[in-house]
Amino acid sequence: MKVLLVDDEHLARDRLRRMVEQCDGYEVLDEAACNGEQAITLVQRYHPDVVLMDIRMPGMDGMEAARHLCALQAPPAVIFCTAYGEYAIEAFEVQAVGYLLKPVRQEALQKALESARRANRVQLAALSQQQEGTGQRCHISARTHKGIELIPLADVICFVADNKYVTVRHKGGELLIDDTLKELESEFGERFVRIHRNALVACGAIDRLERTPQGHYQLYLEGQEEPLQVSRRHVAATRRLMQRL
Template sequence: MKILIVDDEPLARERLTHLLTELNHDYQLIEASNGLEAIDQVNNEEPDIVLMDIRMPGMNGLEATSHLMSIDNPPAIIFTTAYDEYALQAFESQAVDYLLKPIRKERLEKALNSCSKLNKLQLEQLGQQNREISYRTHISAQIRNNLFLIAIKDIYCFLADHKYVTVKYNKEGALAETIIEDTLKSLEEEFENSFLRIHRNALIRKDNIEALQKQSDGRVLLKLKDLPEGLEVSRRHLSRVRKLMKT
């Protein structure tokens, strides 16, 4: 069995490694020190179980879990935490596996033997009950069975086209795009502070607006920095775009 230990504190990882080796010498152990590394490790190593700390820099455990849940065969996840009043209440109410640090060997063994896979519903509930740590810093897309992350700050816009939503983003200086599974409506709600709807099919990052261009046929296009072609602004959303540009 392959187990991934995710924790930002070296001492916490060290202790779990010791405990797990004592439980079974044959466990294959791998480590990650934050959510981003954890996703890399899951992509490359395909562990069976992930022991996931909740509070970590870069990407916290809840967000990493929400990304991992979108791959086809996600690992089982057991949360670990030293103290999280609200998260624990949520875990209790959703019957999600969690371990309190310092973790007891017997509790760890029990959790490993009985761990079940999280379902989407449980995860959604966890997010709703933990507003403070449930924001996403990344969007995930699945490419050939691998999970692939795009930082929110690199995204120019989301464009809806029939069934799919395409995200245009900055990939190491170059413009790139990929298809994601989120809907435009849910993205608009989640990122209402940093993104603005300008058309039925377009959501753009607010701090990336360059200029409004009126076309000869009466349409209004919005020019974004670093994006060659302008995006159409619908009449319904025009006033809000103007208001934003004034401030």
């Protein structure tokens, strides 16, 4: 089985590599030395069977990376390796997804690897639900022909729903995503404001609010030529927000 190591500590990766190489039938493909974002890139490049991943890393942490991996058609099994005991082991033992405390013991690693199989999206979705409340994502993920594309949350201008689809408009363009507006509003309610039943906008991207001759309200956003309609029920709240910005 092919294994990818993800840990921002060089010594931790070296130790895990030696331990994995002592397990028959397992091969270390590569190492991600930075964070979860690099891990996602390497997963799409090498298609590992298993990812041994730290939780606390700079930038995107291991928990968020596992959530984004859910978007893959064939996500790898994720085994978390962490030195922090405040993460309840039971909360993350989701079927084939394992959890090891550092310093990792050879016997425990061997057992986790033997039980690891390709986790499907249902399994990783269950992991995502277990993590709710552990912190907001710093990226939004979209499935495209390139694989998983990550959009930094700071670059998001707005989310717009059209029937069953939600589009994220960001500084580099726009992409379809799997999240619903309700889910996004629940997770990022402090950074985004609902202006219509089909639109959430980034508070920091608001430019101005204008009323049309027909009596409708339109919100202009930075970097967007076309304004978004503000429903009457959301006009007052939008005005109050703009007064605080």
